[in-house]
Amino acid sequence: MAKKRQIADYDESKLRISKPDPVAAGARGVVVAAERALPRDGVARTARTWLTMNQVGGFDCMSCAWPDPDPGQRHPAEFCENGAKAVAEEATEDRATPEFFAAHSIAEMDSHSEYWLGQQGRITHPMVKRPGATHYAPIGWDEAFELIAAELQGLSSPNQATFYTSGRASNEAAFAYQLFARAFGTNNLPDCSNMCHESTSVALAESIGIGKASVVMADVEQADLLILAGHNPGTNHPRMLTHVEIAKRRGAKVLAINPLKETGLTRFKNPQSPRDVLGRGIRVADLHLQVKINGDLALFQAIGSLLVQWDALDHDFIDRYTSGFDAWAEHVRTVDWDQVVEATGLARGEIEAAARMIADSKKTVFCWAMGICQHRNGVATVKEIVNVALAQGNIGKPGAGLLPLRGHSNVQGDRTMGIWERPPTAFLDKLQEEFGFDPPREPGHDVVDSIRALRDGEVTVFVGLGGNFVQASPDSGVTYRALRRAKLTVQISTKINRSHLVCGETALILPTLGRTEHDVQASGPQWISVEDSTCSVHSSRGPLHPASPHLRSEVSIITSIAEKTLDQRMGIDWRGMRDDYRLIRRHISRVVAGCEAYEVNVRAPGGFLMPHPPRDSRTFQTGSGRAEFVVSPLELLDVPPRHLLLQTMRSHDQFNTTVYGLSDRYRGVNGGRKVVFLHRDDIAALGFDDGDHVDLITHWDQDAVARSVRDFRIVEYDIPRGCAAAYYPETNPLLPLDATALGSNQPAAKSIVVSLVPAGQSAENGGEGQQKAVGADWVHKSRPQPVHLS
């Protein structure tokens, strides 16, 4: 039954700052999960989801990409607080019906927060905004598909359309989607990965020949040393801590590298263990390097230098499997320690202590995520981490390896299925063999290039398979205007978000089934498959009745659009794929390397492991056939006096742009989100006090545009000097579109040069999120010194 609770938006003035929670998870995590799930989903639905989540034959948690234990070793409650929140958000009994859309204009909805939008519940009907309309109105599925087909057929080039994917889409949906885009004639397949682990993918491909993690879960448990760099496990991959705990109880050490002493890096209580819940839990990090933002490249070069100096090297591995060692050793030997200390903010002794831990470990696992990737030098930093791993042979042996923690639950699978604007030639050849058409060969647009092309009128149709493109992307002002220029925007979504409101001349919302729901097609019940951070591929089937009888599955929507647009051209059996997903899996087994016998393997309890040559046999499919040591020059970001380097990150109560609630209890922030964390000495040096409200202004000398966000409360915090932190996506207006990582074009969301002015004083410069070109006069006044981002 459709229900509508009246939900008030939150009031930022209720923001309260308290002491951060000192322990991650524990009983409190269970209580919060229940508090969130029960009022919105009811007892029966909550029980049904919790009992089948991450179980064999059940559904895969749609939150993060952390793997599940082997089938025999799963706990009856194999999920965490944030997994439970993700399920509650999807399984909610609230509904956004046509009556809701009739009662709320697009402009009115746009005046609300992401939190309020999400609270409106599941979208029940396909909706359309026609040119000039102020409201969305219902539309039939067939008419919606015809509208899309007509617009696509009317383009003078297929490259005038772009097809975005967010990493929640299943392998089946992703395969069908990329097939459609390529049959239509374009490689414009941007995805959330362009903003997430693109730097990792680029770096690992060059260094070890494959852009994926080289470990399985058992390696984490068997390691001597776990390096947790630039990620926040207590919030963003919480069950990882259970396995970190197993390793620690075996005697493993943990080295944390993070400007913030995140609670999950400090102390953890396993909520599933009575011993932990009653006791004090475990101390996580044995050593925490509170590195300055963007200091990691210098840090890993310094560590490399010490390993070389101490001869703490695996010479046999280096000789047999690698190339480029001598040049790298020479480079790090001459590292300038003054520069290292300046870049990292760490004392030489601290770095030596960390290097000593690494030197003493026989099996090290290197973990990282956004704190490493989202920088100008993200690619170089990942390569430097790999250099240090290679120096000690920490790849392709039990208990050791590289573990980039993927973001979305199936972002890795989507790439495996060909969601990629630069597909490998071998993949396209297979596609051609299987389907008989000649796929486009020239690279397509990634996220940033799609925005540029929309901005410049070169792309006029945007299709989004999930996600919240306008809100997740950088430079909100530019991106908003770019999307508003589109002739047609199509969003395949479960819930309302900003991308439905900042839309093209004609806009469609196509409501879809979520991971928790039954999916029944003409041939009967269907299931889907996904791949986690450790290359494990398995099936998922939802336990719940769909939120509305009008919903269609992602596969059904994509194949219907394809059928209408391409008709019988190319002889692809879209209807067959829609009616029975086994046909898609048959195609996958013939096109995607490593997915042979896909149907059988993926159905096995626990699924199967994708091949990974470095992990499996120390085989490196690089140009030289060896793992590459890569030399990266050390370039420091120039942050002028009275300016700060801002990182934008997630609270404990959100999933990317979906704001579940307003409690970031691990950082002591409650009731609001517009905070900026600063060191007490910086607060004083800039002439402010804790609790003052400020505007943040970006400093970027490559265009004459003022970027600001307004009215953020200063929170005194344990953060290195010169650094600032605030939540995403509120800060996305600050991130210039062109501020991307070298080599990966990934937005540098963790190194934005900003200054602060008292709240309200940036208004004259265009106001919050506004992208007004301003005169050289203002640029000069607000920027005492030019910024060199090289």
Ligand SMILES: Nc1nc2c(c(=O)[nH]1)N[C@H]1C(S)=C(S)[C@@H](COP(=O)(O)OP(=O)(O)OC[C@H]3O[C@@H](n4cnc5c(=O)[nH]c(N)nc54)[C@H](O)[C@@H]3O)O[C@H]1N2
């Ligand atoms: N509950 C929940 N789970 C999620 C998500 C979510 O939003 N909510 N998002 C998912 C997605 S898509 C992703 S990509 C992952 C993201 O997972 P994380 O990478 O953990 O995400 P962030 O919140 O961006 O946190 C980045 C961490 O890096 C640190 N950091 C920032 N700058 C630097 C730096 O220069 N050097 C170092 N060493 N550290 C730095 C920050 O202090 C912070 O602890 O999580 C996934 N899981």
Ligand SMILES: Nc1nc2c(c(=O)[nH]1)N[C@H]1C(S)=C(S)[C@@H](COP(=O)(O)OP(=O)(O)OC[C@H]3O[C@@H](n4cnc5c(=O)[nH]c(N)nc54)[C@H](O)[C@@H]3O)O[C@H]1N2
């Ligand atoms: N400043 C800054 N910007 C960032 C980041 C940062 O750290 N700082 N992080 C970046 C990263 S790592 C990422 S991954 C991106 C995330 O970018 P996206 O993946 O585009 O964003 P999400 O917020 O995860 O998308 C949420 C929306 O997905 C839809 N959805 C949810 N479940 C489903 C489903 O099952 N099917 C379909 N079709 N739709 C569904 C809902 O409508 C929901 O509103 O943001 C990036 N942007």
Ligand code: SF4
């Ligand atoms: S660790 Fe990640 S995948 Fe596992 S239950 Fe928690 S949120 Fe879901």
Ligand SMILES: [Mo]
């Ligand atoms: Mo991500």
